[in-house]
Amino acid sequence: MYLKLAWRNIWRNKRRTLITVSSIMFAVVFALFLESLEKGAHDVMIENMTRFHTGYIQVQDYRFEDEPSLDNAFYYDDSFSVRVRDFELVEYTIPRIETFMLAAGAEVTRGAFVMGIDVDREDQLNNLKDRLTEGKFFEPGDGTAVISEGLASRLNLAVGDSLVLLGQGRFGMTASGLYEISGLLRHPTREMNNQLVYLSLPDAQWLLSADDHITALLVTPSRSRNIEPVAEQLRTDFKDEELAVFTWREMIPELVEALEFDRAQSRLMMGILYVVIGFGIFGTILTMTLERMREFGILLSVGMQRIKLAFVVFIETFFITILGVLAGFVLGLFPILYFHFNPIVLGGNMEELVAEWGIEPVMPTALSPEIFIWQGMMVFILTTIICFYPTIKILTLKILDASKA
Amino acid sequence: MAIITTQNLSKIYNPDTIPVHALRDVSLEFEEGEFTTVRGPSGSGKTTLLNMIGGLDIPNEGFVEIDGTRITGMKDRELINFRLNNIGFVFQAYNLIPVFTAYENVSFIMLLQKREKSEMKERAEELLTAMGLSKKFDSRPKQLSGGEQQRVAVARALASRPKFILADEPTANLDTDSAMNLLDMMEKMNKEENVTFIFSTHDQRVIDRARRVITMVDGAIDKDERKSPPSKGESELSEQGDDSLS
Ligand SMILES: Nc1ncnc2c1ncn2[C@@H]1O[C@H](COP(=O)(O)OP(=O)(O)OP(=O)(O)O)[C@@H](O)[C@H]1O
Ligand SMILES: [Mg+2]
Numbered sequence: 001m002y003l004k005l006a007w008r009n010i011w012r013n014k015r016r017t018l019i020t021v022s023s024i025m026f027a028v029v030f031a032l033f034l035e036s037l038e039k040g041a042h043d044v045m046i047e048n049m050t051r052f053h054t055g056y057i058q059v060q061d062y063r064f065e066d067e068p069s070l071d072n073a074f075y076y077d078d079s080f081s082v083r084v085r086d087f088e089l090v091e092y093t094i095p096r097i098e099t100f101m102l103a104a105g106a107e108v109t110r111g112a113f114v115m116g117i118d119v120d121r122e123d124q125l126n127n128l129k130d131r132l133t134e135g136k137f138f139e140p141g142d143g144t145a146v147i148s149e150g151l152a153s154r155l156n157l158a159v160g161d162s163l164v165l166l167g168q169g170r171f172g173m174t175a176s177g178l179y180e181i182s183g184l185l186r187h188p189t190r191e192m193n194n195q196l197v198y199l200s201l202p203d204a205q206w207l208l209s210a211d212d213h214i215t216a217l218l219v220t221p222s223r224s225r226n227i228e229p230v231a232e233q234l235r236t237d238f239k240d241e242e243l244a245v246f247t248w249r250e251m252i253p254e255l256v257e258a259l260e261f262d263r264a265q266s267r268l269m270m271g272i273l274y275v276v277i278g279f280g281i282f283g284t285i286l287t288m289t290l291e292r293m294r295e296f297g298i299l300l301s302v303g304m305q306r307i308k309l310a311f312v313v314f315i316e317t318f319f320i321t322i323l324g325v326l327a328g329f330v331l332g333l334f335p336i337l338y339f340h341f342n343p344i345v346l347g348g349n350m351e352e353l354v355a356e357w358g359i360e361p362v363m364p365t366a367l368s369p370e371i372f373i374w375q376g377m378m379v380f381i382l383t384t385i386i387c388f389y390p391t392i393k394i395l396t397l398k399i400l401d402a403s404k405a
Numbered sequence: 406m407a408i409i410t411t412q413n414l415s416k417i418y419n420p421d422t423i424p425v426h427a428l429r430d431v432s433l434e435f436e437e438g439e440f441t442t443v444r445g446p447s448g449s450g451k452t453t454l455l456n457m458i459g460g461l462d463i464p465n466e467g468f469v470e471i472d473g474t475r476i477t478g479m480k481d482r483e484l485i486n487f488r489l490n491n492i493g494f495v496f497q498a499y500n501l502i503p504v505f506t507a508y509e510n511v512s513f514i515m516l517l518q519k520r521e522k523s524e525m526k527e528r529a530e531e532l533l534t535a536m537g538l539s540k541k542f543d544s545r546p547k548q549l550s551g552g553e554q555q556r557v558a559v560a561r562a563l564a565s566r567p568k569f570i571l572a573d574e575p576t577a578n579l580d581t582d583s584a585m586n587l588l589d590m591m592e593k594m595n596k597e598e599n600v601t602f603i604f605s606t607h608d609q610r611v612i613d614r615a616r617r618v619i620t621m622v623d624g625a626i627d628k629d630e631r632k633s634p635p636s637k638g639e640s641e642l643s644e645q646g647d648d649s650l651s
Contacts, residue, residue: 001509001512001513001516004509005502005504005505005513008504008505009504012503012504295502295503298494298496298500298502299502300485301459301461301488301494302488302489302494302514302517302561302562302565303485303486303488303489303490303514303517303518303565304485304489304517305482305485305486305517306481306482306485308517399461400456400461400462
């Protein structure tokens with residue numbers, strides 16, 4: 001009956017309730033959309049970073065972090081690969097050998113980032129094969145290279161042309177090689193797209209005098225939430241070896257920090273939005289409370305405990321906000337779903353800007369229950385704060401003053 | 406024993422600025438089953454007196470006892486509970502919960518008392534029927550006339566099985582027919598169920614129907630008259646005491 005009382009009180013002034021509910025609803029839709037857009041953009045960023053760059057977990061020689069040189073590569077063979085893969089929660093591993101070299105075409109020479117990879121295993125992580133825009137990938141040891149489009153255009157090279165790589169191998173050995181370009185690909189991050197050269201792992205190891213060595217083994221756990229446990233397991237296991245284990249968060253702390261800052265910023269904005277909404281709800285509750293002082297007085301005089309009455313009013317406020325929030329969730333789901341499957345493609349300047357920062361110029365919205373829960377919590381807290389007013393009013397109400405109103 | 410005793414009640418509003426003596430040394434006793442009206446000119450202290458008896462206002466001096474329990478000085482929570490279980494209220498107007506039907510208004514008070522569902526239903530139906538509202542169970546206050554609303558209010562006041570009912574000018578907003586009808590109902594409850602009523606009024610026809618008439622002037626009891634119980638003659642008012650100090 002208390003609930004009935006609260007429910008009917010809400011609909012006593014339908015117009016006012018609807019206005020309040022819809023203002024909450026629009027705020028929720030707006031906040032949900034912003035938040036999921038942002039999270040979506042962040043997710044894409046992180047995904048590109050992890051899938052094409054760092055992987056989720058990397059095993060490296062413990063010296064490599066401070067001195068990322070080929071001298072600090074580590075011994076790797078099939079048995080090591082099997083050993084890591086046999087860990088619980090590990091899905092697969094990807095070996096890489098990486099170094100900077102000079103890349104030269106017929107006329108131009110540029111700095112390049114050379115990666116020796118196992119194409120099939122790499123493809124599991126980032127569908128690298130789909131990134132090919134021309135030609136095909138190499139077979140292990142066939143002496144061909146795949147280079148990124150940006151680098152190709154800088155070097156003025158096309159599929160079928162020859163590429164010269166020049167640099168230093170392990171322990172100061174001179175490294176030089178001539179490779180036929182078998183394919184071009186477009187790397188999602190601009191920086192990489194301008195300097196990437198892929199070789200097969202055996203070719204790269206041969207070029208760099210690093211037989212049976214790699215600079216990093218990427219480890220992909222079965223699910224993203226297993227990143228930490230897997231990293232921990234590996235650390236324990238490698239305790240007595242000269243190997244270090246890093247998660248992607250540890251490898252790109254600047255990005256993690258930047259994203260967190262970004263998030264804090266938009267949460268602040270959302271906070272302000274909610275304060276505005278809060279005042280709207282407060283206004284409704286205020287007038288509702290003042291209009292009903294007499295009624296409250298009568299309820300208290302016939303024997304309703306103050307705390308019960310305050311509870312009823314709290315439920316009323318809560319109903320209104322919950323209605324607004326639920327309506328907001330339902331209404332907000334549509335644009336979020338739509339833009340999740342049809343990401344916003346950024347054009348013009350925005351594209352430049354975004355590519356500069358190493359992200360794909362698409363912004364899908366994130367579909368994450370977390371966002372909904374967070375919004376729900378916010379509104380709940382807001383309601384509780386707003387309810388302080390009628391609660392205090394009811395707790396301190398003098399019955400006589402009220403019944404004169 | 407008297408169910409209500411007021412002892413030397415005094416109330417002064419605004420004691421620091423322009424003091425208003427709303428009550429002056431009022432000592433009264435009410436017996437079970439009385440049908441009493443409090444009359445007097447506007448501003449004479451009728452409402453203040455009823456509020457004191459109902460524990461809605463606090464006297465500057467003196468106290469109120471109900472059935473041997475002193476309510477003056479009780480804690481707010483206790484007092485609310487005491488009112489819930491001992492006192493029925495009918496106010497001048499708009500004293501129903503607007504979003505509840507007549508039936509719900511009456512049962513709500515029993516819900517507050519945590520009574521059995523079946524008992525609630527039975528008593529609410531019985532009281533509303535007794536008040537001539539058998540066809541109005543599901544009407545909201547807005548859909549009821551002023552007289553009907555007041556009868557619902559009386560039914561609600563009775564629902565909690567209080568020791569007595571306080572009604573401050575219950576007929577003030579009613580036309581003559583409705584007022585007389587409400588009085589009929591109250592009288593009936595008084596006679597059939599021995600419910601004690603204390604109500605204030607300006608209305609001579611209402612005063613005529615009371616069996617005890619307390620007249621207030623300027624915050625003090627001017628006259629306290631009882632009609633002799635057996636007959637219903639018009640001019641059988643007998644002076645019982647004159648507490649007037651002014
Ligand atoms: N809250 C208050 N503050 C100051 N003075 C008050 C207050 N309530 C009542 N009074 C004064 O106390 C006196 C008694 O008021 P009360 O309401 O009891 O009169 P009443 O007999 O009920 O009058 P009416 O017939 O007009 O209802 C009046 O002079 C009134 O102005
Ligand atoms: Mg009055």
